Amino acid sequence: MSSDEDVAAVSRHTHFIGKKENMIRARRVVKSVGERDVLVIYHQGDFHAIDVRCYHSGGPLQEGDIEDFDGRTCIVCPWHKYKITLAEGEGLYQAVDPSVKPLKPTWCSKGIKQRVHTVTVSNEDVFLTLNDSPGPIDSDYYQTEKYRNTFLKE
Numbered sequence: 001m002s003s004d005e006d007v008a009a010v011s012r013h014t015h016f017i018g019k020k021e022n023m024i025r026a027r028r029v030v031k032s033v034g035e036r037d038v039l040v041i042y043h044q045g046d047f048h049a050i051d052v053r054c055y056h057s058g059g060p061l062q063e064g065d066i067e068d069f070d071g072r073t074c075i076v077c078p079w080h081k082y083k084i085t086l087a088e089g090e091g092l093y094q095a096v097d098p099s100v101k102p103l104k105p106t107w108c109s110k111g112i113k114q115r116v117h118t119v120t121v122s123n124e125d126v127f128l129t130l131n132d133s134p135g136p137i138d139s140d141y142y143q144t145e146k147y148r149n150t151f152l153k154e
């Protein structure tokens with residue numbers, strides 16, 4: 001691939017989404033980019049980007065609290081309190097081994113459930129690069145036209 005083709009390939013998936021100062025002030029914004037609706041969060045000095053509708057049942061993650069669980073920063077879906085790591089989109093849950101007394105819950109992973117995207121900052125401009133990795137991720141279901149039209153009108 002030539003360097004011109006490299007630039008074209010990158011720009012197809014990378015989109016300017018705002019000025020850094022404004023994005024930091026807003027803390028959370030929902031951006032419709034390409035065919036996805038993405039929640040961009042500024043939290044403790046870092047930007048994160050994640051599909052806006054929860055993989056479980058389409059809950060509005062833009063209204064979720066951010067908390068640390070087992071040392072990992074998660075967004076907590078406001079609908080059924082599922083915990084999703086901001087960095088990887090991993091679903092976390094607590095489990096108990098009934099054969100071990102006293103019972104002690106431990107954090108476990110369901111694997112990657114929510115598609116996360118990449119945010120970069122250049123010259124005070126913020127860019128979003130969509131994660132187009134192949135293979136379905138559960139949150140993809142809520143990026144279909146049916147759900148985008150339903151949820152965006154609410």
Ligand code: FES
Nearest residue numbers: 054057059077080
């Ligand atoms: Fe998010 Fe159920 S829709 S936890």
